[in-house]
Amino acid sequence: MGWLRALRDTTRSGMTVERARLEPLVALRSAFGLALVIAFGLLLLGPAAAASSAFGAFMAAVATFQKSWRPRPVLALAAGLTLSFSTFVGYLVGSSLTVLFLALLAVWTFASGLMWAAGPTAGMIASGNVAIMLVTVTLPTSVPQAAVHAAMIAAGGVVQALLIVLFPVRRWGAQRDALADALAAEADYARRLRHDPVAPFDPEPLMRARAAATVTRGQARRRPAELQGARGLAERVRPVLASLADPAVGAPAEGPARDRVRELLAASGSVLDAAARAIRHGEPVRLPAPALAVLNAPDTAELLQGAPLRAARRLAALLDDVLETAAPRSGRTADPGSSMLRPTLLAMVPEVLRAVRAELRPGSPVLRHAVRVTAVACAGYLIGHALPLGHAYWAPMTSVMVMRPDFSQTYSRAVARFGGTLVGVAAASAVVQLAHPGTYLSGLLAVVSAGLMYVLMRTGYAVTQVFVSAYVVFLLGMGGADLDQTVPDRVALTLVGGVLAMLGYALYPAWETPRLRTRLADWVAADGRYAAAVLGQYADPAGARRADVREALLAARAARIAWQDALERAAGEPVRHRGLSRAAADGAGEALAALGRGAMLLEAHLPDRAHEPVPGAAQLAEALRTATEAAAKAVRERRVPEWGGVRSLLATWEAPETGVLRGAAEQLLDSLEEVSAALRP
Missing domain, CATH: 1.20.58 (Methane Monooxygenase Hydroxylase; Chain G, domain 1)
Known part of the structure; x- marks a missing residue:
């Protein structure tokens, strides 16, 4: 693929709006937490501190939307507390000398780049903290104020975590979906085997269900019974389905035995689908009676012999277990000792350090990403200060937010961020020029923008950037920033940051x-x-x-x-x-x-x-x-x-x-x- 085609494809990918299942209740809870933080900040400490705390609550909520099996309150606390620490240290260094702040930015950005070794969630939170830190360090005017702002940022993360605990939305929903998707994939596999006895099967749903089933000790004690055993049964069902269908080890390719195998496979798909629906919605299993009749038909022993008969009997027994396990509130309690346990965040520190150390080698994509994003962020910071635009942090902030360890995501996000920023800033500017909102109305508009972003977060990066841009404009306006100056500067420096990110990857790539x-x-x-x-x-x-x-x-x-x-x-x-x-x-x-x-x-x-x-x-x-x-x-x-x-x-x-x-x-x-x-x- 040439560069022109690659740029065209990444541009199209970045501007694509995807159809995705929305989570309005989760978005409403996150927006409510943000509104609480802004309201208390305005009433108690003034607009600048309210803006800082709002950034903390905003990033904490964003962290909870990431694809992670960690408890959501833990993600919110981790994002809020790390941003609080970054902001305070950044102000202490940045308030004394720009060169020292540039050195801190290099260290912080390099560390955030290495955090991708611990996984995409850790990398996203670290990158977001660096980007937001570039904004929040400009809000305080003294060390005591910086301490207050840092405390307010941490409080924003705490508020979001408490709301998740107090107002849970669809408990264990992600784990239910992962397990239901695995069972549904097995059902589809069984139906495809009817027509293609050697049909392929993608194990990704089973791997995702296994990751979802790895829990902390606290989660193991509270996990619903229907989420405990069905995954292991699904793992055992898959090879039995394959061995029953394959003519090399199962029934002949044609004849009455093959017809019975097709009936058994169709019935298995129906049973697995019923179990998937029950687990996904936490409702009783609606037993497909005709399918159960086929699985337990007495004449199967007359039509099948040897290995196919053993497979058919084992399949029927496994599916009975699946139906029994999928029944909600079965009365069983989780045994933490038999669960796959996930370490706590503190216990993960040595593992993360080992993962980071493993990437400190020539040719490592993560190391190249860390070096690349550090160089681009520092260059963007210097260019922003050299240009007569003000708001120098917007260029490096854009670069840090869009850069990823692979080519396609970096380029598509750069295009999406510029397009979304252009639309969001234009819309927010029009509102400001027409309505001239005061402090409280600007805060309300910021909350509405953030809430819309939470609702539409899974529809595409370009869509979310429209509302992120509007959120930042309204929030800085609430804090007293000159919006007439902010809007053109933000658009220009966003373009600079995006171009730097794309040039950085082209000059120092990590091709797959x-x-x-x-x-x-x-x-x-x-x-x-x-x-x-x-x-x-x-x-x-x-x-x-x-x-x-x-x-x-x-x-x-x-x-x-x-x-x-x-x-x-x-x-x-x-x-x-x-x-x-x-x-x-x-x-x-x-x-x-x-x-x-x-x-x-x-x-x-x-x-x-x-x-x-x-x-x-x-x-x-x-x-x-x-x-x-x-x-x-x-x-x-x-x-x-x-x-x-x-x-x-x-x-x-x-x-x-x-x-x-x-x-x-x-x-x-x-x-x-x-x-x-x-x-x-």
């Missing part, structure tokens, strides 16, 4: 395209370890650790998602593929997805502890592990992987249960060969 082969190699190795772990269970049913298979599966899923994300980011970059064409990437990805699916079919029929070891399974597992590790190295070195060792071993392998083991093992080899075929010039 050259790293595609590394991502693909990681997925090859992870899939190989997963398949080898499954075969290891057949080699030693009594002594093998079941947890090894689960850990290998999670690692393979993570590698697959990392590859898909990298491929999506690379698709929008103006960079040549450098040895991995889009067709080769797509073909290799499909082959590796099939490899993981073959391993999953073997996992669906794992022998019990009393089963005799399968001769040759250990040798095949070791050959597969060795071959995929060598293949990963070959992919990184731009060579085509070879699978001669696995092919020769499988040709002489005599498995007693040839129906399942032989069919799935041959699928594994076919997938490996397809990987090589996709990468062959």
Whole structure:
């Protein structure tokens, strides 16, 4: 993709308005908290302090809208308290000498850039705090006033956190949606298997549900019963569905047995959909009677034999468990000891430091982002002071807010911020010129603008920037700023900051395209370890650790998602593929997805502890592990992987249960060969 097309695509992406589910009650609560803070600030401390506290409440509310499984009050407190600290330190340094403040800005911005190593939520909060700090340090006029402003900013975060606790909206709503989406994805998968027995399945909904199920100790004690076990059952249902549908290990491709399999798959989709609806809305399960009749039909034993019959019976039992678990208020209580626990924020500090240290290496995208955003912010601050416009902080503020570690987001956000700022400032300016609002009316207009932004936050960055710009104009007007001077300065410096952000990425990029082969190699190795772990269970049913298979599966899923994300980011970059064409990437990805699916079919029929070891399974597992590790190295070195060792071993392998083991093992080899075929010039 060339630069012109990349710019056109990112511009279109930045200005796109998306259809999204709105959360008006959550937005109303956030706007009410902002109004409380502004009102008390105006009554007790005056317009300037009210503006500071409003920024704290504003950023605290924005943090609660981020995609994070942390408790929302914790996010609000973290955003408010860190902004309070940044503001106070920034004023102490900035009030004495501009050079010192520039040094502080460099340190603060570099640290915020590194926080992307801890995740997008941490990176967003850190970037927002730096951007808002550039505004809030200009409001106080003395050290005592700076302390008061910092305290008011912290109070804004506390108020938003308290409102979330006192007026919860749809408790556990995000976790309910994540689990319901996972069950709905399984239902769709079951229906697709009716027509395509080897249909692909994207594990992202299951991974998202797993992340949502990781809770703090306090959350584990309060978690509803219906959110405790359904995810694990969904994980177990998926391989059973695949093994029932696949002709290699399940029913024949045609005939009465295949017809019954199609009926079972359709019934499974109906049951899973019913469980998803019940969990999403917290209501009783509406049992689909015809579907249950099909799952429990007595003539299934006459139509299916062997492995397909075992899969059908296991599927019926698992779906019964899903329906029972999805029933709300079942009376079960959460056992914190059996939950996947998330560390507290204080306990995460060592983990964050380790993640940051891991990125302090040449070639790290996070490190390059930190260096890039630091240079751009400092350059914007200096340019803003050099231009005869005033309000120098708007250029670096824009740069910090729009810059992200990847190309597409940085460029699309830069375009969206300028377009949104232009519209928002024009609209707010018109209101100011026509109505001449006083202090209290300006505060009310700021609250209304912020409330509209909260409502429409998920519709696109350009839309939110319209109301953010209006909010800042009204809030600064409430604090006594000269709006006639603010409006043109803000538009001009926003353009400067956006252009600097785009130039910064172009001059010091962190392209994903050259790293595609590394991502693909990681997925090859992870899939190989997963398949080898499954075969290891057949080699030693009594002594093998079941947890090894689960850990290998999670690692393979993570590698697959990392590859898909990298491929999506690379698709929008103006960079040549450098040895991995889009067709080769797509073909290799499909082959590796099939490899993981073959391993999953073997996992669906794992022998019990009393089963005799399968001769040759250990040798095949070791050959597969060795071959995929060598293949990963070959992919990184731009060579085509070879699978001669696995092919020769499988040709002489005599498995007693040839129906399942032989069919799935041959699928594994076919997938490996397809990987090589996709990468062959």
